[in-house]
Amino acid sequence: MAAEHRQHNRHHGHSQGHHEEAAHHHGHSHAGEDMLSVEEALARVMASFAPLEPVEAALLECLGQTLAEDVTSPLSLPPLANSGMDGYALRGADIAGASADSPRRLPVVGIIAAGQMPERAVESGVAMRIMTGAPVPDGADTVVPFEETDEVQRKREGRPLDEVAVFAEMPVGANVRPAGEDIRPGQLVLEAGTVIRAAEVGVLASLGLNRARVIRRPVVSVLATGDELETAGSALSGGRIYDSNSFSVAASVAACGGVPRLLGIARDNLDDLHAKLSAAVDSDLVITSAGVSKGDYDIVKDVLEQRGAMNFWSVRMRPAKPLAFGHLRGNDGGKDVPLLGLPGNPVSAMVAFEMFARPAIHAMLGRRVRPRPAVDGVLTGPIRNYDGRRVYARVEVERRDGVYYATPTGPQGSNILTSMSRANGLAICPEDLPVKQAGEQVRIIMLDWNEEVEL
Numbered sequence: 001m002a003a004e005h006r007q008h009n010r011h012h013g014h015s016q017g018h019h020e021e022a023a024h025h026h027g028h029s030h031a032g033e034d035m036l037s038v039e040e041a042l043a044r045v046m047a048s049f050a051p052l053e054p055v056e057a058a059l060l061e062c063l064g065q066t067l068a069e070d071v072t073s074p075l076s077l078p079p080l081a082n083s084g085m086d087g088y089a090l091r092g093a094d095i096a097g098a099s100a101d102s103p104r105r106l107p108v109v110g111i112i113a114a115g116q117m118p119e120r121a122v123e124s125g126v127a128m129r130i131m132t133g134a135p136v137p138d139g140a141d142t143v144v145p146f147e148e149t150d151e152v153q154r155k156r157e158g159r160p161l162d163e164v165a166v167f168a169e170m171p172v173g174a175n176v177r178p179a180g181e182d183i184r185p186g187q188l189v190l191e192a193g194t195v196i197r198a199a200e201v202g203v204l205a206s207l208g209l210n211r212a213r214v215i216r217r218p219v220v221s222v223l224a225t226g227d228e229l230e231t232a233g234s235a236l237s238g239g240r241i242y243d244s245n246s247f248s249v250a251a252s253v254a255a256c257g258g259v260p261r262l263l264g265i266a267r268d269n270l271d272d273l274h275a276k277l278s279a280a281v282d283s284d285l286v287i288t289s290a291g292v293s294k295g296d297y298d299i300v301k302d303v304l305e306q307r308g309a310m311n312f313w314s315v316r317m318r319p320a321k322p323l324a325f326g327h328l329r330g331n332d333g334g335k336d337v338p339l340l341g342l343p344g345n346p347v348s349a350m351v352a353f354e355m356f357a358r359p360a361i362h363a364m365l366g367r368r369v370r371p372r373p374a375v376d377g378v379l380t381g382p383i384r385n386y387d388g389r390r391v392y393a394r395v396e397v398e399r400r401d402g403v404y405y406a407t408p409t410g411p412q413g414s415n416i417l418t419s420m421s422r423a424n425g426l427a428i429c430p431e432d433l434p435v436k437q438a439g440e441q442v443r444i445i446m447l448d449w450n451e452e453v454e455l
């Protein structure tokens with residue numbers, strides 16, 4: 001149908017909202033005819049996306065964003081040599097040969113807690129009580145843990161802590177964490193492009209940084225289209241269904257690091273579509289759903305074409321064959337905004353998001369665009385391929401005895417959203433295979449490594 005639609009426009013010029021139903025019912029579209037492969041469609045989409053500009057953000061807000069600049073350390077970590085154990089700081093040479101039978105007794109000349117500076121040095125023949133993380137006093141090179149001394153016994157007996165018996169020798173340097181062991185001043189600690197996870201948040205904080213320069217999150221406008229749609233929370237009148245796409249798509253946007261902006265529902269008429277699209281142009285990406293497939297009222301297509309340069313594709317995949325991609329002209333000479341038109345069926349919308357919108361959002365976030373993790377597994381039920389498209393079947397993946405088993409989550413109609421909810425993966429039947437049978441090997445794209453499921 002995409003081919004027919006383009007032809008229709010070529011022959012009749014840009015449609016000014018006119019509408020010829022007939023144009024959409026001649027001929028029969030069959031597999032192979034003017035369809036784009038998933039890879040080709042993705043390449044065409046991705047050509048329009050690059051990292052957005054950097055902004056400075058508070059540390060916790062940076063989670064999931066990419067660093068826009070290298071981070072070098074302003075300090076040494078740890079700043080000073082410090083103790084790795086609660087114990088006694090001393091000179092290793094002073095306890096050479098010590099054992100339970102032949103302990104070394106040393107006067108205790110002080111105590112030092114974490115966060116304090118030692119008040120004196122440790123010379124030969126003495127020891128200083130020291131807590132984990134406390135700076136090792138000058139002169140000391142070794143820490144003997146309490147366990148290798150009479151610490152506990154002395155305390156139990158209420159003896160004064162002015163002398164310690166050491167029951168074991170230690171290699172010089174034992175339990176001393178040298179200054180700069182983790183990070184040296186001026187060291188490149190995190191490179192531009194690093195995705196900030198909890199560990200990176202921690203590393204930045206350990207350098208004393210409470211902000212970071214990161215690539216801005218894209219604002220993604222989400223617009224549902226259709227006269228039949230009602231917003232969740234309101235009453236449902238006859239013939240209508242609730243709009244799930246706005247919410248599944250907006251949630252998907254948030255899940256991959258974008259900022260969703262719900263534009264609501266545009267009715268299938270020119271005025272409403274124009275108004276809602278005008279509200280979308282100051283975002284980084286507009287995602288619409290429905291109105292781009294055959295049999296539709298075509299108004300969405302016409303309005304999109306009037307407002308920018310749009311392509312209507314058939315992608316060789318199931319679900320989610322119809323896809324629109326192009327650019328909306330900005331208001332008053334503002335910049336053009338990429339628009340991705342997802343199919344209307346709820347599963348198609350989610351799978352098309354997965355294949356095309358998620359990589360685009362990741363590209364804007366400056367992430368290396370990585371596909372989801374995929375595993376090879378064994379199918380427990382067939383995946384049928386009726387018309388030479390690549391089938392992405394919703395499956396529940398489980399691991400038994402080290403083997404991944406993929407079980408289709410019931411009827412695979414593109415309207416059956418609960419089968420998406422039951423799925424944690426998409427199992428692939430290639431374009432050129434009429435069926436993948438139970439028992440056959442299958443490639444599975446993992447949608448989530450569900451933490452509540454043992455995999």
Ligand code: AMP
Nearest residue numbers: 224243244245290291292293296344345
């Ligand atoms: P369309 O592309 O407009 O022909 O829509 C295809 C199918 O998806 C129809 O059954 C629509 O009712 C359904 N649909 C479209 N938009 C939504 C939506 N936002 N939420 C749930 N279903 C939808």
Ligand code: MG
Nearest residue numbers: 225226290291
């Ligand atoms: Mg519709």
